[in-house]
């Protein structure tokens with residue numbers, strides 16, 4: 001037998017793991033600088049590590065109270081009801097739950113191009129079809145409600161990413177509201193704030209409180225340094241929050257994930273240190289990399305290097321792993337994650353040699 005027709009489905013291409021690359025190059029992992037997956041250069045919060053260790057002996061139990069506690073803590077943080085927080089296996093899992101809850105077979109979604117590949121993948125798993133709106137290099141990759149609305153044709157779901165991966169551009173809260181206003185009341189606007197902590201622009205969670213057609217995605221993978229634990233969530237309108245119980249995979253976030261998340265939320269210093277290094281790194285890359293770069297509100301900078309695949313390949317041989325953005329439709333660019341100051345400096349030095 002065979003799976004159903006998956007020819008429309010494109011496999012997700014993750015940035016390569018550090019062990020994988022080290023093995024290929026015959027190097028030790030600690031000789032490499034990995035700036036390809038927008039991970040936290042400082043690792044997880046030490047408090048999260050302690051929580052993971054502390055709760056290891058009780059993982060034979062299903063995560064019940066920890067999930068309740070984490071939903072409560074996040075609800076508190078965002079000033080929403082606990083039911084409005086949909087915990088999931090990463091922000092990606094939260095995207096799946098929204099697609100499960102919203103899409104009827106054959107309905108359409110609208111995604112950014114270039115953009116995060118998982119929006120389209122998730123919509124297709126849920127029997128949706130995918131249309132695109134452009135974020136144009138000719139416009140400096142700026143985002144505008146006007147462009148989204150010009151391309152909108154009654155889709156059931158619109159995905160907005162702010163700060164946007166891989167360009168780093170933002171859409172203002174007023175712009176997001178204009179998209180929600182300008183679309184059908186049966187169209188859900190999903191605002192992906194995976195990089196929200198790195199931006200000065202406020203979150204649009206308050207908009208979720210005012211309307212019933214906007215949801216926000218957040219993750220512990222980036223600023224909180226918990227990518228390996230797989231923890232994210234959606235904040236959804238109160239009116240349909242109860243749909244979670246009908247769509248979520250039971251115990252959507254693991255005991256260890258919930259405990260780590262609770263501890264990480266408490267560790268504001270770790271997030272602050274991370275965000276400070278990222279701000280410094282963005283400036284350093286802009287100021288010192290000898291090619292065109294774009295203003296970024298995320299923990300990465302998009303850089304036009306000529307041949308992205310070749311530069312990625314050659315930088316890797318020098319021990320610096322960056323993200324070739326060919327799979328995003330930007331073969332002339334690479335995306336560099338802001339590392340520690342030392343890592344970012346080394347990446348810029350290596351790339352400048354190659355440019």
Ligand SMILES: *Cc1c(COP(=O)(O)O)cnc(C)c1O
Nearest residue numbers: 090091092116165194219221232
């Ligand atoms: C990293 C990322 C996410 C979420 O990733 P998870 O690890 O699944 O939480 C969501 N959207 C964008 C644009 C991202 O870059």
